[in-house]
Amino acid sequence: MKFESLYRHFLLTRATHLPVISEAGELLGLLSKDRVHRELSDLGREREDLDQIPLDILETELHENLLLYFKESTQIPVIGLDGEKKDNWDKPRFLAAFTKLDSSLIRDPKLEEIESKLEKKKENADSVQWFMELILSHFPDGLIATDVTGSTVFYNETFENHILTKPLFRDSLQLAEKYLHNLNREVLATYLKDHDMSLGKDADTNVLYTNLTELKVTLRIITLKKEKKVFGFLYHFSPSSFAHPSGNGDLEFPNLGDAFRSKLPLESVLEEMEAHYIHQSLGRNSNNISHTATELGVPRTTLQNRIRFLKLSERFRSENKVKTVIPRKRSEKPEPKPKKATDKTKPIPFKKAKTLKKPVKPLKPQGPAKKQSKNQTQARKKAKKRR
Numbered sequence: 471m472k473f474e475s476l477y478r479h480f481l482l483t484r485a486t487h488l489p490v491i492s493e494a495g496e497l498l499g500l501l502s503k504d505r506v507h508r509e510l511s512d513l514g515r516e517r518e519d520l521d522q523i524p525l526d527i528l529e530t531e532l533h534e535n536l537l538l539y540f541k542e543s544t545q546i547p548v549i550g551l552d553g554e555k556k557d558n559w560d561k562p563r564f565l566a567a568f569t570k571l572d573s574s575l576i577r578d579p580k581l582e583e584i585e586s587k588l589e590k591k592k593e594n595a596d597s598v599q600w601f602m603e604l605i606l607s608h609f610p611d612g613l614i615a616t617d618v619t620g621s622t623v624f625y626n627e628t629f630e631n632h633i634l635t636k637p638l639f640r641d642s643l644q645l646a647e648k649y650l651h652n653l654n655r656e657v658l659a660t661y662l663k664d665h666d667m668s669l670g671k672d673a674d675t676n677v678l679y680t681n682l683t684e685l686k687v688t689l690r691i692i693t694l695k696k697e698k699k700v701f702g703f704l705y706h707f708s709p710s711s712f713a714h715p716s717g718n719g720d721l722e723f724p725n726l727g728d729a730f731r732s733k734l735p736l737e738s739v740l741e742e743m744e745a746h747y748i749h750q751s752l753g754r755n756s757n758n759i760s761h762t763a764t765e766l767g768v769p770r771t772t773l774q775n776r777i778r779f780l781k782l783s784e785r786f787r788s789e790n791k792v793k794t795v796i797p798r799k800r801s802e803k804p805e806p807k808p809k810k811a812t813d814k815t816k817p818i819p820f821k822k823a824k825t826l827k828k829p830v831k832p833l834k835p836q837g838p839a840k841k842q843s844k845n846q847t848q849a850r851k852k853a854k855k856r857r
Contacts, residue, residue: 471520471553477506479549486535489548489564490528491556497567499528500536501549522551532568540564612687612707618700620651633707638684650705653680654691660735681738683785686710745780748773752782 479488480503487500505527539546545558559567606613612629616622622643625634633639639646657680678691690706748766755761763773 471522473506473509473520476501476523476549476553477510479547479555480506483547484542485539485546487529487533489546489559489567490523491548491550491567493550497571498525498551499530499571500533501527502529505529520553523549523553530571536564611709613704614646614650615694615702615704616647616650617702620647622647623702629707633685633687636685638682650703653689654678654703657691657735660737664736680735681710681742682707683742683781741780744776745782745785748776748780749782749786 486503490498490501492498501523509527536546540561545560546564547555548557548559550556606624606626609626609628612626612633614622614625614629614633625643634643634646635641639649657678658675661675661678676693676695680689680691681687682689685707686709687707688710690708692704692706693700694702694704748762751762751765752759755765759773759777760770763770766773768776
């Protein structure tokens with residue numbers, strides 16, 4: 471398209487400005503006759519072919535000449551970006567398109583301020599979210615968040631490296647989700663039972679505590695709510711002082727003040743207290759179960775059962791002395807049993823040998839030989855009598 475071809479539209483009309491529209495029919499601006507004259511007046515410049523009318527030469531202001539033009543004629547020619555005539559517009563349609571163009575170009579400064587503030591807020595929100603993710607990823611305690619169904623939404627590096635790798639979870643996220651989901655319901659039921667409450671206004675179940683001896687941590691279960699609607703749960707694994715007895719003979723557990731503030735269930739507190747008490751008594755008696763039972767004032771069998779029930783070997787696995795606690799003297803008696811079993815097994819091949827000898831019975835033909843020997847002796851006797 472040559473720039474000179476635009477001037478021919480002004481030769482066919484008295485309008486000083488012609489509307490230029492897009493392919494969608496929206497007004498882009500006004501092409502001025504004076505601007506075309508200025509472009510064509512520069513004879514020394516070589517003009518290249520244009521793909522479309524440059525948008526920077528279009529005007530967006532309404533001139534009085536256009537209004538005067540509509541007094542003389544009812545329609546004005548409209549050209550496209552390719553420089554060809556597209557349509558004829560009447561005055562109402564032209565004014566409607568121009569007001570739409572004017573409103574899109576002229577913006578309220580208040581709207582611009584609001585938009586700038588929203589952009590700043592978005593940038594701040596992105597930076598805050600990034601900083602929060604950085605904090606959670608470097609949090610020293612294990613964290614894992616799940617939705618109401620128990621599916622994982624988030625977990626930090628501490629949980630992945632130090633909690634998930636424990637034998638309880640066996641480095642399986644699905645196993646951890648299932649375990650925590652069931653544990654959440656058990657802890658909630660225990661809390662309501664111990665406090666003789668039901669789910670309602672009086673039940674403060676936003677934060678619950680339990681002690682995991684297998685992991686040696688205190689687990690805090692935080693309910694994630696918004697406008698009284700539960701969206702998920704946050705599990706906080708913090709190192710437990712309850713599971714680590716000190717070496718100077720004093721117990722860090724039971725610390726009843728911390729246990730009460732942590733809202734631990736009564737059963738777990740009593741179990742921890744009993745386990746540490748038996749453990750200390752065993753250490754004082756060189757792991758002799760008979761002496762320990764006498765000291766504690768309980769029968770030997772009762773002490774054996776409590777050791778198994780409380781799993782002392784797992785609770786105090788780090789201490790080498792406790793490894794000899796569970797074996798007892800009575801366990802030596804069952805050892806002869808395998809010997810009896812071996813004695814009983816000995817006759818089995820012997821019986822098989824007898825069964826193998828049974829087919830040897832075809833030796834009966836020896837009977838006639840015996841009869842022959844008897845006949846010989848009788849013949850000898852008769853011979854002696856004859857003599």
